[in-house]
Amino acid sequence: QVQVVESGGGSVEAGGSLRLSCTASGMPFDDYFMGWFRQAPGKEREGISCISWSGDSAYYVDSVKGRFAISRDNTKNTLYLQMNSLKPKDTAMYYCAAGGVENGNARDFCRRRTGANWGQGTQVTVWS
Secondary structure, three states, X not given: OOEEEEEOOEEEEOOOOEEEEEEEEOOOHHHOEEEEEEEOOOOOOEEEEEEOOOOOOEEEOHHHOOOEEEEEEOOOOEEEEXXXXXXXXXXXXXXXXXXXXXXXXXXXXXXXXXXXXXXXXXXXXXXX
């Protein structure tokens, strides 16, 4: 079975940086779209950045463009999210997910998350 595990969350002052990691097992990692999603209290889960299986195509939601960078290392079955210039509104539970080829492209995986396999989440808190 597919298992997805996030790490790297924490509490940081506004303007600071964090790097999230996500390891996946039980699947051919380099055949899957991967993505980062977040959910703040009282809000719906949103796809903030997703990446194709090869890593050559990525999608970012407008609110994180220019501040966050997604990457993957298929040799390590690991996905990363480098988060810079963090803002209090970035505070949320961050989830990693893996999705199959039926999602079509990175943007559609972020928006539709068809058949996504989810991790348990890692909390990010940004204070000012």
